[in-house]
Amino acid sequence: MSCFPVRLQEVRQAVSVCLRSLTVWAVRLTGSKYGCGGGGCGACTVMLSRYDPQTKHIHHFSVNACLMPVCQLHGAAVTTVEGIGSTKTRLHPVQERIAKAHGSQCGFCTPGMVMSIYTLLRNKPQPTMEEIRETLGGNLCRCTGYRPIIEGYRTFCEVISSFISGFHHCLLCLVSQGQTETSGKEKLLPLDPTQELIFPPELIRMAESEERATQTFRGERMTWISPISLDELLQLKSQHPQAPVVMGNTNLGLDIKFKGVIHPIIISGFRVRELCVCVCVAGVCIGAGSSLSTVRSVLEKCVCSLPAEHTQTLAALLEQLSHVAGEQIRNVATLGGNIASAYPNSDLNPVLAAGRCSVVLQSREGKREVPLDKDFFVGFGKTVLKPDEIVLSVFIPVSRKGEVVRAFRHAPRKENALATVNAGLRVWFEEGSNVVKEMSVYYGGVGPCTVSAERTVQQVIGRPWNEATLSDAYRALVDEVTLGASAPGGKVMFRRSLTLSLLFRFYLHVLQHLKDTVRPPSGPWGSCPLKNRVQRNRWTTDVPSGQSEQDPVGRAVQHQAALSHATGEAVYCDDFPRTQGELFLSVVTSARAHARITHIDVSRALSMPGVVDVFTADDIPGKKFRSFTGIDEEILAQGEVTCVGQMVCAVVADTKPHAKLASAAVKVHYEDLPDRIFTVEEAVEKRSFFLPQREIQRGDVTKAFQEADHVYEGEIRLGGQEHFYMETQSMLVIPLGEEKEMKVYASTQHPTMVQEAVAETLGIPSSRVSCHVKRIGGAFGGKVTKTSILASITALAAWRSERPVRCVLDRGEDMLITGARHPVLGKYKVGFMSDGRITAADVRYYANAGHTPDESVLVIEKILLHMDNAYNILNLCSQSAACKTNLPSNTAFRGFGVPQTLMVIENMVNDVAMVLGRPAEEIREKNMYKETSLTHYKMEFDPENLLRCWEECKERSELDRRRLDVARFNQQNRWKKRGIAVIPIKYGIVSTAAAALVHIYKDGSVLVSHGGTEMGQGIHTKVQQVASRELDVPLSMIHISETSTSSVPNTCPSAASFGTDANGMAVKDACQTLYKRLEPIRKQDPNGTWQSWVQLFGSNTSFIKWGKNKGHDLYMDWVKQEGRPYAYFTYAACCSEVELDCLTGEYRTVRTDLVADIGQSINPSIDIGQIEGAFMQGLGLYTMEELKFSPSGVLYTRGPGQYKIPAVCDVPLQFNVYLLSGSHNPHAIYSSKGIGEPTLFLGSSVFFALKEAVAAARSDAGLSGPFTLHSPATPERACVACSTCFTQMIPQAETETTQPWALELP
């Protein structure tokens, strides 16, 4: 049952539980996923349906199951992804289309995507493209790059004509060209609304007949009271004034979950109808209990029905509402809750305040109407509400003739992100004039609560609306709205400048409004907003003529598990059913960056309910450390901690909540130690490195510098990047109770490392430990070393308790503990000639490794090996160092240092172009490898395909024409600028040995086991394709069940883009041998079938075959500084154009054209998916994703609320990926090439396009030449670099005397 009604009896035991926990543990539906627990990722999306006995209407809406309290569900029907279709019965079109469009990779986000769109279609079977896009705004995906998801769902749009005409090019089309089972849209399952699940009639009967009474649920730590009338609610509030009134639980829920706030009593206002009454008289009165989605539809109706001059405030509110959170949150979060929460950056409060709105507050003593103005908000999270009062309703007056109201916001991401700064502004003019009669300006995000700029307003009232008046207003605003240098949230200068630029934006808007009264200002002010419409991808591919129909190699075969992803049937580590006596493990982490542990007090934790064990490093029976590159690192801290987040001890309890509570009760006592090191500069000063450092030299650098026409020195800082795999670190360890055998189920890229780590920690042979990986919900390098340490700890818990133990990190813990991509400081000195030839380069790299070595030395080696990128610089020298700091230990991340080194080099080349005043692509081209050459480590290669990618990219992107268009655009627009950049890449792919095991069963079915883990990159699908070709059997006969150390031992990790190269070869080898063994039988019975041959197969002939791939002989001699560390290179080039809003630093990628040389693709749809996903991850790395640490080394960014990865709104409006034709690669299977990592760097084309746009803005400000723009080029950095008149008005913060809110890394 997966559409289930919720009745009272089901929730009695689950007072503090969210719906996600109920579906998993009580109803055993694991389809919806747990990605963050805070409403920020959408992985847990389900549909709720409610019947309203008054209107007889059934209301369907999507919610985040992770925030929905079970107590709030009485009478609702919950539909999870399992309920709408399955592979065993019938698929739902929503499930089928995302699968066929190749819209799932690891699949962890897929059920959430499916349920968001399913809910949309339940309410609107033919939505518009904009509605689809908006609906997906609350769902994050870390793998796909979103485009295929949008493509798949585009097929539901009412405007399908464009779809049909463009069908030839889209991904579904590739499927349709007869290359796999389906053919065209007509073969897609039709959406038939009459076939949808019906609302459970028993719930209708219940709602009609129910005697409505107060419900009370008592739990272990909390009592939940849900009254039905306002009187009862007020009565309860007067009895329990400290008890909060919960509505949508989107704020309260986060406090309880993540801040440990305990409320013994909670009063739910959810069933109180009086809180949801909306009336429209002389304005709009909206019940405080109305959800933001309801508010939106009420306002939309009012805006349509009222004369335009009365709708200013309503329209401004509507504008803000469309940007608040995602759909799932808007469906439950209430207007009253938003106001009462008094967030400093609430999007609604500034516009409500500016729009002269008021709230009706009520207690048992009576009602009072209070203006929602500067006096309403009295501090952080505080309002004038008395403890026994509630917000009953909000009154929004209609605007008056001559009144203009607007709201603006700027957020780190355009959608589903809390605003950095927002504003609500209103001005009222004397009739028929431009003289200001009244004005209000409110800001959010610049103080502890919503702020009124009263003194600024006084500068304007009574004066005409013109530049002189506004200039005075800016000056007043700079003095009035200030932020200290250490203000929480940081970005002080940027936030202050936003207050000015948003006011300026209002000024321009009002001028438009007044255009009959005054002349608009002269000069190029702005461009039309870009249409938010993602266009289809264009690419073509073909298999050789004559290839058998059955042979799947080279075809766009759907991901082998796509339907399992889309139906929620795909099993991830945490989906394994709870086993008898299972325990849960939670780790206790250090709160200090560098300290001696003086005492660990576990007594309270041990006495808490359900707690079974607490252990420390002393309890480890085997090796107490791990070494990944020859340097030991402790599994659990012993005596000293060296970063915040280091694991100190572990708590084991019967349930996750008990384990979490107990781990919070462990008291670790510390004695701080001196010499904390956080930045690479501090590390260099104190010579704090993990050794060895690496260096490389080529040519005569000193002489080349002397002879160069120009020498320029620069630097760039690159921030780290959180992996943000959607499935957090998860594992389940089961002791088998015999001969010390342990079974480990883990979400890991490296099962062998987990196996070894567990065996060594427990002091038992590896043969007693088996590690099994079904699939991984994203990894990106983050599930190699860190998972093996966590698995060791979990295994120890299972060893000690002799019971199965599960460990699944919460998102915040995962981000805190497991490290990220290495932040890097790159310093360079470059010598070049006036014609653009770079003749000398001296580059230093400092990577912030964190407190343990992990694989950092390997990372800095790869940094040096890739420092040439596509350029033949004959004289260069370089050094790289892994700096040891007191931050969490950084680890492998897609690209393994390459995205960092290439950024430094490309920035250097860009600087050369800026010094010479030439287009950057000209300098790039001039310095590119042109013919068969030696790299700086003396490896010979032929750059032909690099040059072909480059040329094709320039041509396909129409670079020359568009460069002129960009220049024209920039001339015509003052505050919007465009930039365009093309970036090449040459990426070395290693090769390693691998093994595989192939079984053929008597019924002809084939089971393939290999060492690669499926983490979304489609390795199992490609391997199936290989086996299908080699055995000459249909794909459907080949099965891959899991990756296991007991099937294929001593495997290499799935990493560095070599997975298919290595494992595919091993499978090919095994299959070829088996095929040969069948040859006599095939000859004997040439008309037989695969099944008949297999049955004829003699019992003396083995049905099992090992396959091997021995890999290439690769090496790097760091003493001689030469080697052949790579088997071959993958090449690509990418051109991106962006449009930058210089006032806010927000940008949009207008178009991206990417040409990649991936040899002969085994599966173009999977490869394109990898390319797009990597590009988007790179775009995140270079322009959005920021890890923030406090001055004492505490990670602030611990969830999607604070750490923004690209969302659907960040996909380039036009995103074209082309595969280079006619490319062959003798070094990998079927002439293919590894592709998972290389194209991540191409996200930097967006960075360099942005830099160019910034340069255009700087040129308007009279600035020219190279300038520093660190990565990520966040809106803050881009805006400040533009150096507009607004940023220039802000006085420099007193940074020398005040500690900033966050560390400046690396």
Ligand SMILES: Cc1cc2nc3c(=O)[nH]c(=O)nc-3n(C[C@H](O)[C@H](O)[C@H](O)COP(=O)(O)OP(=O)(O)OC[C@H]3O[C@@H](n4cnc5c(N)ncnc54)[C@H](O)[C@@H]3O)c2cc1C
């Ligand atoms: C992922 C996410 C993204 C978000 N993005 C945005 C955004 O972009 N912009 C934005 O403005 N906000 C955003 N929010 C905040 C969200 O809008 C608020 O959390 C929400 O409006 C609060 O309403 P609620 O009904 O869920 O309140 P609850 O969590 O139920 O309650 C919050 C507080 O308000 C009190 N309260 C609630 N109703 C009343 C009442 N009628 N009378 C008295 N007290 C009351 C409660 O006692 C509690 O103290 C986001 C939240 C999340 C989780």
Ligand code: FES
């Ligand atoms: S898990 Fe619910 S939104 Fe992320």
Ligand code: FES
């Ligand atoms: S497929 Fe979306 S997160 Fe992996």
